[in-house]
Amino acid sequence: MEASSQFASVRNLRIVLVGTQHPGNIGSAARAMKTMGLSSLVLVAPEKAPDRDTHAMAAGADDLVETAPIFATLAEAVADCRWVLGCTARSRRIQLEPLNPRDAARRATAAAVGGPVALVFGRERSGLDNVEMALCNAAVHIPSDPEFSSLNLAAAVQVLSYELRCAMLEGLPAAAIGDPAPRTPPADAQTATHAQLEGLFEHLAVTLEAIDFHKGRAPESALRKLRRLYLRANLDAAEVRLLHGILADSERMARLAGSHTTRDEIL
Amino acid sequence: MEASSQFASVRNLRIVLVGTQHPGNIGSAARAMKTMGLSSLVLVAPEKAPDRDTHAMAAGADDLVETAPIFATLAEAVADCRWVLGCTARSRRIQLEPLNPRDAARRATAAAVGGPVALVFGRERSGLDNVEMALCNAAVHIPSDPEFSSLNLAAAVQVLSYELRCAMLEGLPAAAIGDPAPRTPPADAQTATHAQLEGLFEHLAVTLEAIDFHKGRAPESALRKLRRLYLRANLDAAEVRLLHGILADSERMARLAGSHTTRDEIL
Numbered sequence: 030m031e032a033s034s035q036f037a038s039v040r041n042l043r044i045v046l047v048g049t050q051h052p053g054n055i056g057s058a059a060r061a062m063k064t065m066g067l068s069s070l071v072l073v074a075p076e077k078a079p080d081r082d083t084h085a086m087a088a089g090a091d092d093l094v095e096t097a098p099i100f101a102t103l104a105e106a107v108a109d110c111r112w113v114l115g116c117t118a119r120s121r122r123i124q125l126e127p128l129n130p131r132d133a134a135r136r137a138t139a140a141a142v143g144g145p146v147a148l149v150f151g152r153e154r155s156g157l158d159n160v161e162m163a164l165c166n167a168a169v170h171i172p173s174d175p176e177f178s179s180l181n182l183a184a185a186v187q188v189l190s191y192e193l194r195c196a197m198l199e200g201l202p203a204a205a206i207g208d209p210a211p212r213t214p215p216a217d218a219q220t221a222t223h224a225q226l227e228g229l230f231e232h233l234a235v236t237l238e239a240i241d242f243h244k245g246r247a248p249e250s251a252l253r254k255l256r257r258l259y260l261r262a263n264l265d266a267a268e269v270r271l272l273h274g275i276l277a278d279s280e281r282m283a284r285l286a287g288s289h290t291t292r293d294e295i296l
Numbered sequence: 297m298e299a300s301s302q303f304a305s306v307r308n309l310r311i312v313l314v315g316t317q318h319p320g321n322i323g324s325a326a327r328a329m330k331t332m333g334l335s336s337l338v339l340v341a342p343e344k345a346p347d348r349d350t351h352a353m354a355a356g357a358d359d360l361v362e363t364a365p366i367f368a369t370l371a372e373a374v375a376d377c378r379w380v381l382g383c384t385a386r387s388r389r390i391q392l393e394p395l396n397p398r399d400a401a402r403r404a405t406a407a408a409v410g411g412p413v414a415l416v417f418g419r420e421r422s423g424l425d426n427v428e429m430a431l432c433n434a435a436v437h438i439p440s441d442p443e444f445s446s447l448n449l450a451a452a453v454q455v456l457s458y459e460l461r462c463a464m465l466e467g468l469p470a471a472a473i474g475d476p477a478p479r480t481p482p483a484d485a486q487t488a489t490h491a492q493l494e495g496l497f498e499h500l501a502v503t504l505e506a507i508d509f510h511k512g513r514a515p516e517s518a519l520r521k522l523r524r525l526y527l528r529a530n531l532d533a534a535e536v537r538l539l540h541g542i543l544a545d546s547e548r549m550a551r552l553a554g555s556h557t558t559r560d561e562i563l
Contacts, residue, residue: 060446060448060451061451063441063444064440064441064444064445064446064447064451065440065441066440066441066443066444088446088448089444089446090444129462130458131462171458172461172462172465173331173332173333173461174330174331174332174333174461176333177330177331177333177356177357178331179327179331179355179356180331180454181327181355183451184327184328184331184450184451184454187447187451187454187455188454188455188458191397191438191455191458194439194440194441195396195398195439198439237542239549240542240545240546240548240549241545241549242541242542242545251538254534254535254538255538258529258531258535259529261529261530262525262526262528262529263528264525267521268521268525271518271521271522274509275504275507275509278507278508278509279507279546279549281507281553282506282507282508282546282549282550282552282553283546283549283553284553285549285552285553286549286550286551286552286553
């Protein structure tokens, strides 16, 4: 099963590379797309046709390059699109208010439910020209450091593809997501119950007495700190058992030490 | 004005590359960092020292490579860090619950207000080994397509650096961060350093031997579980001292018990 098939609209998310100068960059961009589950690549008037460099850089994403249609103009490449987003290196004198990648990706994935959507990347040196920008419904700008904003083409495609994937994952119920769901603790069933935790805290209190930890100080402060620490750690049941085991052995040592001491005193 | 200077804590955000195999990738990673305003690069035992390939790929980010310290082990590279985040290609057998890049970046930038924070990237082929992952407080996983998850090193650094920059631009106060019940609260100024934590783990190992906790079993499994538990809990320095105190008293009891036992045997 193709993993990306979980996203019904993924085929409507089209990455368009305009006037790419280095064939290797077409391959790197294809690889960046494919890692994020995108598959629809379109080329507009590349300076050189895809070649060995392209495939070397594609590193397994060759299928995207091989099936990529090549158009002479951007207008033709986006003729069937319902939303076109131009990626701009800098918000020089463009008329469009640039979106940030996150908002752009959310809008693009929403729009892709209704039909093809294009994310358009310009030439390595000069980006998109004014005629091309005029075809775009909106602009997107990656918030690079103004002092060093030279993202290469593949890096820009990587960032936007990543945001598209995040936007698609956001739209899914948690159960449908292939990756580990990061917001959900992994083993709720194993998480210690509060009764188990209270049992641990009682054992801790007894053991600290046994090993003479407090040495005349009131025990409350240390016990409160330990409680806070272990509650914060979200212990699972196995960890509670492990800590019980350590406490039991510490107590055993204290008993041995104490019984000897007592006997010594008696003797 | 250096643009990144708008973020007071940016120098505390350290990118650590472990065992990098291709020097060119060190340059690409430096470039990816610099486009996002990051400047602190650290290398751990690269297979080859930075060379011409490195500088060719750095494309203007050479300063990051030239000032990058090189350490023999990851432990040394993160000794002064208060939060260490390991980037994992897939959540195969790692014990840590992986964060997504967005949550990880928000927590990292919040933690960086209090001290150095490391984002650790492993080898191109094999990632981080188990000993290295054991040094991490948390894991981060880029949600790539499970069918084609071969992000290259620079692409992974680009995505995480981008999220770090977004998190800095958001300027979120620490209180507003993360999910409802964060398992790993952001570090603050009191958070134990990794050197302090390693000291605690060594003391734990010695004490478990002393109290005869293992009883013939190999000690590694218990120590690994305890390490995971305490790393997850983000101990502060006072808590580390408290635990040292408990261990010291347990050891003292074991010594007393042992000396008596020996004397009993002699008698």
